[in-house]
Amino acid sequence: MKRYERLAAEIAGYIDSGAMKPGDRLPSVRQICVSRGVSASTVFKAYYLLEARGIIRARERSGYYVTSGPEPRAARGLAVPLPNAVKTGDVGDLPFKVIESSRLRDIVPFGSAFPSPLLFPLARLGRAMVNVSQHVDPWRSVTDMSPGNAELRQHIALRYVADGIHVHPDDLVITNGALDALDLCLQAVTKPGDCVAVESPAFYGALQALKRHGLRAVEVPTHPSEGIDVKALERIVAIHRPTACWIMPNFQNPLGSSMPDAKKQALVALLADKGIPLIEDDVYGELYFGRQRPLPAKAFDRHGLVLHCSSFSKCLAPGYRIGWAAPGRYLQDVIRLKLGSSLGTSVPVQAALAEYLNRSGFDKHLRQLRQTLLANRDTMLAAIARHLPAGTVVLRPEGGYFLWVQLPEGIDAIALHRRALAAGVSIAPGPIFCPHHGFRHCIRLNYGHPWTPRAEAAMETLGQLIAAGLTGDVDHIAA
């Protein structure tokens, strides 16, 4: 147990014993420093830990006060606040097992990270590919290396401009899907051993990337509907001085949360103030159910510090592996990392997407896709209400295709994953989204596939398994 954890435990014991009552003001950080002979940072971390547990709360310019205990679940939403200790991003084998199960056509894909490939205009894309394959300019293998096909970059930039965001074609680098873009951006702004602030829970791909590059993750409490806690991030920045921050502001995976614009603006301003680059994963941005596309954090970037990444994989062309980065002031670094690691992105595929975007049809496809996903969302929510037991909590996301489901306390998502898979149903267990395997009673469900009698039966099966009260063991997810 670290010093700040010991200090936090002592204070918690003191409050538990009744020596301090709800509403009592805690000693100032300075007082504790003097009385205990510890550093301000230790006190700050201890207080933050207690705050994260809901035992104390900060009031602006006034100090910390004892709360009346952790808030009731409904009020604080689903995000389980976590101690912000720095952890390695190791989440073991489990994410790969979840990906593996996506390949199996006889498994109901609630755990899949991908929407149904049947939702995409593959025939039209195929025709675009046919068109560009009939008259090939041989020199494209050279000219379309990183940063990539100029026409495609222009189409992508135009979509930003249509949303009022200033992105020039020359600000973009085409990548092998968004994962590649994120990976390159991460390499551009960090070095091994650095600390990166991530959401809690986080996209497991982010945790894996941190692990690949020898980085440490520091988790930032994240609200299930409004996204990352910017005030918490500010304290974490002060304590851990992360080198970068990796966030998914729109329809976050796995929560489905979306940051309001004002919060995005505050996030960008905070990080700009500290000179910390923000890696923004916006792959679900086009899958909104509201009236307009939510702005990316990039829209508020005044200093070139937002490395914005997205792709066509979730909204147009799964399997084509075409994504992009708008890396701001890190553009040249990202272009060179891309040249050095794979020269560029497949030339015919870049050309085919540019050709598809040249014709009208993308927006119509997107409208249909959003309608389908919206209908699927409500169908799955209704099925959850029918089959999952009382005590299950789920929020209604405004975009994307994931539901974050908090099961009754004591249910073990890892054990549920194993039993469900044996019964032909995949789910994504909460612990894969967390470096220390938290969120054990949470699961992520995918509503991006057509609702069928098999899906209905699968939900019923999940309900039965949960009702049987799975408590499981943890050994098999050890890293």
Place this chain on the structure above:
Amino acid sequence: MKRYERLAAEIAGYIDSGAMKPGDRLPSVRQICVSRGVSASTVFKAYYLLEARGIIRARERSGYYVTSGPEPRAARGLAVPLPNAVKTGDVGDLPFKVIESSRLRDIVPFGSAFPSPLLFPLARLGRAMVNVSQHVDPWRSVTDMSPGNAELRQHIALRYVADGIHVHPDDLVITNGALDALDLCLQAVTKPGDCVAVESPAFYGALQALKRHGLRAVEVPTHPSEGIDVKALERIVAIHRPTACWIMPNFQNPLGSSMPDAKKQALVALLADKGIPLIEDDVYGELYFGRQRPLPAKAFDRHGLVLHCSSFSKCLAPGYRIGWAAPGRYLQDVIRLKLGSSLGTSVPVQAALAEYLNRSGFDKHLRQLRQTLLANRDTMLAAIARHLPAGTVVLRPEGGYFLWVQLPEGIDAIALHRRALAAGVSIAPGPIFCPHHGFRHCIRLNYGHPWTPRAEAAMETLGQLIAAGLTGDVDHIAA
């Protein structure tokens, strides 16, 4: 100056002064340890350095002897033996500038890393793409994620089997070109701070990859026709204990050297004995001018320690970005690194290459390609003889499309690169192939483009610039 370098300088001075004569035996390592109070490792490194400079030579089971001075150039070939100090893999901006110049169609591409795109069957490849784009199986976006399209892996494996090398389709991972394969294999077997043995000179992509991943390079003297010096590598392994070795046994870039089979076997046996994985870059293997494809080192791998990488980029489909790895015992690690970093390789492009390989034509194309390159080689060699000054040394490679040209002493390849580029001619200067910018009077020339009057004039220009005696400065390549 490090301790071993000081010791080497002292001994060299002693020999220079005439106190020791050619044929004299040097004191044993043990004697020097005792007399000078230094470690055996220091003495060993000093002796190795002197040996690399041609001042002393080891006789098996007998010790070190003073030579009659460095051997004449013709006998020792072009590879300048280098001190084996561990360096970071930083080669500055220059490789990127050389890549950039490849994009400019008005520059004569002697410095390009790529053969002419006109040498490839792009129309046939386009037809294969048309065929597979007309009937798309939507589920391929899921099934063809890493390790990749099963049919394509089967075609690749069959080509190995035809050469008597046991590679099963399930041993392969499809990647975004060979660079991606090499990058993933490197990540699979190293961690930041590790040391990797590379050829001297080395493919600059290898040096860049080492730098990206926080690795150190240790250079192994490499013979310009027979490749890496296995005995030198053995000593380097003893001193530096590298975590991996990254080598191009066939038609090495930039030397054009090819290891004889016995040497490949000895290399694989040495590394297996020490448990060191060998990352093999075999992208030029199909571009042989002899009667049959030279074996890859993988052919001698009995322990799954050779991570063999190749691609279609140099022999069939530039710009498609389709390569592969046969990573031996590291297969699962590489698959997972690929899944985590970009999920997989573009699905339609994998399918198009499988379709192309399904039909006959690849071998016919390869035969034509080899004939063209062979003719180009001799044309460029003749042009060099016509235009470059006396004192220029160049070997005749038996495959690939690079000539390694050693210019007269005192010529500065960096300055030549700059002046030549201003005159519309690109070259690849020797220092980009070396972590400490050695090989300053060497250049790599590409004969993979049609010989035209412009090319002839370009060679004449090079000759004039060299005759003008470029000695240049080094500042502008500082990392």
